[in-house]
Amino acid sequence: MIPRQFQITIALLLVGILISGIFIIKLTHKEQAKTQLEGEERPVAPPVGGKQEHVQVLVAYDDDRALRWREATVFMPEERSLRAKEALRAVLAQYLQNPSPHPLGKGADIKDVYLVNNSTVVVDTTSQFADGHPSGILPEELTLTSLIETLSANIPGITRVKFIVDGKERETLAGHADLMSFYEVAAVHELAKEFE
């Protein structure tokens, strides 16, 4: 015969274990959801070295149809194509925060940046960047202009930029802005003046 006090203690311990277990499971689910959300909405932290730098990024603001220079602090590597990639991701990070001045689709990111002859840049974006991009002449134009101008400001010497999506050419970003042509940086600079 087990004494009564032992029975009560064991029962209390079991209840405590049960409550702790439920709490731990809930916490785990919450953390998993948070991690998943961050993974979808923001570019993954760059797995590169380099030192922390202040870079100028041109950010689009839909509400007042404007492009404004902002300063962002990012880890910038030495190699030019990696620097270009990090500068572009700094722009996207602005758009993927909540609230966003210029919302983009979840998972919008830069996969790679290729430098040809040190003057031509080919930017490879994720498919989510184009598939989830709001359709419209203005939002598409603002996105491309902000990215090209940011590239030009942080990677001196580039003259032409082309965008590909998931490694392939695509006709338009989201039905409007041309992705088949190479963008002349000088022409885009003039374009950006319309939104100052």
Next chain:
Amino acid sequence: MRWSKGLLVALAAIALLSCTLLLSLADPAKQFTIYTPQSSYSIEILDRQGQAYIGLMELLEPLGATGMRSGDSDWVLQLNKAEARFTEGKDKAKIRGNSIALSGNVLVENHRVLVPLNASFSILSSLLHKNIDFHPAGRRIFVDNAGIHFTSELKKGEKSSLLLNFSQPVNPSVNQEGNKSKLVFKREPLISDITNQPFDDKAIRSLNFSEDNGNATITITGDSALHVSLGSDGKTILVQVVQPPAPPVASVSPQAPAPQPSPAPSVAAQSSPTPEPPIGTQGHTPPAFLVMIDPSHGGDDRGAYLADKLDEKDLTLSVARKLKIELQDRGIAVRLLRDADINLSLEQRAEATNAQHAAVYVAIHAGVSGQEVRVYTSALTSPSVGAGQFLPWETAQASSLSRSQTLAQTISGELRKKDVQTALLTTPLRPLNNIIAPAVAIELSSDRSNTQDLVTQRVQNVVAAAVASGIAQVHSQIEAQK
């Protein structure tokens, strides 16, 4: 041998003549005109299964019908809180809960619902609950007692004249055919109980009223060529006999006639033996000034998502059709790159525009970023470097860029005159860069919370009218330069 050669030449000449004659006799496109007290518009008549059909949304959209959606084979639309349901393959529709006979089956082609032309009366009267007057022979229908009446008054004398008085301002096109003057009313709901009125006068013999292919025509027959002039208020037209000119003393090149001093603007004082057909119906001769309207997107490409059940592709087509009517009203030849919900690649749009030698290209777009109408030109800056007669595809627009900018500024000015918030911008939009002619893109934009504004007929009509005015101005400038 010589005889057979001559015979061959004669046969070839006869064949050529016959072809020319057949082409000249070819029927113009069949159209159906709907008149309301506020406006009028014409839609295309299609021949299906030996019966005349019209597009249902083309008939009802200008009246404010919205929200057409489909189930498997059902199509439902709303007009002034009334609901109408059409089922593909059925010869009955349900309007305001009542079953209406359509005198033919409902057809669907590329998401475009077609109904028999003869059903237009029952559809409109059931939906609108207003008086409808249908003239099937003339392909005209009058909503809510829309109508312009006229009276005629003959003044006899040495120089007889006929004065026509209209209940509202009119602006007909005038064709001179020998001793007959034909006044063609394309937009005005002109009606008359009299079809033929003879006059007891040698100079002006008769007046005839007829309705055909969505138009009304007054034909005045005289003893010799007639001169037609429109009164300054647009409500009177004076028809007079032209004094026979003195015989020419020397050969004169067929230039435009010398201007005649007249306080009223002359509609058509020419008495050329072969009248010029209306622009846009000139058989196989391409018009000198053709406007190509591109209702962007279509088919699988829905464009921007504007609101519940409202895609950019549908709105662009609606605005494009309105712009077409506005331009036709101004006597400008116009074509739509698509007039149905079909797939059309960007290359195909540019190729068709360039192949037709369009004088102006206008792309229509819509979006949800700011409450304004934006007028875009290409963002190209570098001049196009061609090889001989060829232009690079990617920069074909460069040679027309300055004229595109002039056109955009003129359209923007017209929009401002109508109190429309507007912005002039450049864009890397496709296929602007591939168009040889002056090219602009018009984007109707609204805030996400006000997207219903874009659907309203008033907004679309104002934008279409302003864009058409801008194009007409540029057209006039080009004509003046010529």
